[in-house]
Structure formats: structure tokens, C-alpha cells
Amino acid sequence: MLGRSHITTGCATGGVVLAGTTGLGYWLVPGFTGLGAGPWISGLILAAGASLLPDLDTTESTAYHAVGPATARLGNGCQRLSRRVYVATAGPADSPRPRVHRGLLHTPTFAGLVGVLCALAVLVTPWTVAPLLFLCGVLTLKGLHRSLPSEWIRAMYPLRSLREVFQWFYAAGVTAALLGFGSIDRADGIYLGLCLAVGMVTHDLGDACTNSAVPMTWPKQRDGKRWTCSGLPPALRFSTGEDSLVEAGVRRVSLTVAVLLIAGTAVLPPAWPLLVDWLGTS
Numbered sequence: 001m002l003g004r005s006h007i008t009t010g011c012a013t014g015g016v017v018l019a020g021t022t023g024l025g026y027w028l029v030p031g032f033t034g035l036g037a038g039p040w041i042s043g044l045i046l047a048a049g050a051s052l053l054p055d056l057d058t059t060e061s062t063a064y065h066a067v068g069p070a071t072a073r074l075g076n077g078c079q080r081l082s083r084r085v086y087v088a089t090a091g092p093a094d095s096p097r098p099r100v101h102r103g104l105l106h107t108p109t110f111a112g113l114v115g116v117l118c119a120l121a122v123l124v125t126p127w128t129v130a131p132l133l134f135l136c137g138v139l140t141l142k143g144l145h146r147s148l149p150s151e152w153i154r155a156m157y158p159l160r161s162l163r164e165v166f167q168w169f170y171a172a173g174v175t176a177a178l179l180g181f182g183s184i185d186r187a188d189g190i191y192l193g194l195c196l197a198v199g200m201v202t203h204d205l206g207d208a209c210t211n212s213a214v215p216m217t218w219p220k221q222r223d224g225k226r227w228t229c230s231g232l233p234p235a236l237r238f239s240t241g242e243d244s245l246v247e248a249g250v251r252r253v254s255l256t257v258a259v260l261l262i263a264g265t266a267v268l269p270p271a272w273p274l275l276v277d278w279l280g281t282s
């Protein structure tokens with residue numbers, strides 16, 4: 001799928017995790033008053049931005065070029081890793097030619113591992129997540145660029161030629177504010193790792209609905225293959241691109257779901273005691 005479709009689906013699943021965690025908190029934790037601003041904002045940024053991260057395995061992606069040479073080097077490292085893991089784990093019936101794009105980085109197993117590493121890193125100190133928050137912030141801005149109304153975009157970037165610099169500046173500002181004011185706690189690690197993994201898996205699922213599909217079941221071996229691409233039944237898969245009506249529909253629906261869920265969890269905490277009172281008296 002296109003980057004801007006991945007980002008809207010990432011925002012939607014980030015909204016699902018946010019709403020689900022908030023709902024569980026009210027249900028299970030006495031005195032819960034909603035997630036704090038730190039995990040609320042950073043969880044959404046990580047889920048949305050991570051929905052572009054698997055495409056670091058191709059030089060043609062937004063993620064590869066997001067922060068100039070820094071993400072290009074990261075992408076090259078990811079491609080080397082993807083190639084080595086393909087060669088090391090290929091089954092006897094897999095192609096001898098390693099698949100780098102839509103390989104390791106497009107597997108839910110890899111997304112889970114990255115999520116666990118992120119959670120452990122935050123448990124050590126929240127500052128370890130700074131580069132990741134910055135990168136996901138830049139990716140979120142880049143991804144949403146073509147999905148938001150043009151007036152908003154004009155207001156966000158006063159100088160069009162410096163759009164990229166503004167994106168880096170905004171992402172760095174939000175990262176510094178969240179960490180500098182201590183809004184993220186060590187205890188938020190599991191939640192943030194979950195958001196990151198969910199964002200990456202959302203990307204995998206999105207690609208699994210397209211004609212190319214992805215190796216969803218790696219490292220499980222089936223019929224001598226570990227790198228078989230799987231996804232929706234072939235008849236239900238759609239082609240991706242600017243002129244794909246299905247992809248445009250996915251984009252609109254997921255952005256609407258994201259806005260409803262995110263706005264709902266923002267409004268619910270202050271309204272919750274009133275709702276409980278009303279339910280108790282009616």
C-alpha cells in the first residue's frame with residue numbers, strides 16, 4: 001500500500017490500542033482517570049510512525065529517506081539484516097535468491113521483537129526511546145501530509161521549501177517536551193512497546209491485503225518454505241496505487257475511525273464520573 005494509506009491505518013489501530021487500554025484501565029484499575037499525556041501522545045506517535053517502518057527495507061520508501069543519511073544508513077543496515085536472516089532461515093523449497101523487500105521487516109514476528117526491545121529500553125530509561133519517538137514523529141507528519149486538508153498543511157509549513165526542516169523541528173520539539181518534562185515513565189514501557197509493534201503489524205496486514213502479500217507466518221515452515229507470502233485469499237486482494245479505489249476507501253474509513261477513537265478517549269476521562277453517576281441514578 002501507499003505510505004499515506006499505511007499511516008491512516010496505523011493511526012486507526014493506534015486509536016484502538018489507546019481506547020482499549022483506557023477502557024481496560026477504567027474496568028480493572030480502581031481510581032483510574034485515563035492515560036497520562038505522555039503515554040497518550042507518544043503511544044499514538046509510535047503506532048502511527050511505526051506503520052511506515054517496515055518499508056525501511058526498500059530505498060523507494062518514505063521511511064528510507066525520512067531523515068536523510070541517518071535513515072538511509074539505518075535502512076541499509078535493515079536490508080543487510082533482512083538478507084542474512086533470509087539466507088539463514090530459508091527452507092529447502094524457498095527461492096535461493098534472498099528477498100530483502102517484504103522480507104524480515106514485513107513479518108509480525110519481527111514487529112513483536114522490536115516491540116519487546118522498545119519496552120525493555122523504556123524500562124531502563126525513557127530517554128532511550130528518544131530517537132525512535134523523533135523518527136516516528138517525522139514519519140507521522142510525512143505520512144499524514146497528503147491525508148489532511150490542504151489548509152492545515154499550509155498552516156503547518158509557512159515556507160514550503162523548508163517543509164522537511166519544519167517536520168524535523170516539530171518532531172524534535174514534541175520528543176524533547178515529552179521527555180524533558182518527564183511525561184513518560186519507566187512503567188509506560190510495555191504500553192509503548194505494544195503501540196510500536198501494533199503499528200508495524202498494521203503495515204504487514206495492509207500489505208497482506210494487496211496482490212504482493214507478505215511472509216506473515218515466518219518463521220513457521222510449511223511445505224519446505226518459510227518465506228511464502230500469504231494474506232487475504234487471492235480473489236479478495238487489491239492492487240495498490242494512486243488510482244486504487246479500494247485503497248482510497250481504506251484510507252478514508254481508517255482516518256475516520258482514528259479521529260473518532262482518539263477524540264473519544266480524549267473526551268471520556270472528564271465525562272466518566274458524570275456517566276457513572278448518571279448510570280447509577282437511572
Ligand SMILES: [Zn+2]
Pocket residue numbers: 001054055106203207
Ligand atoms: Zn510494505
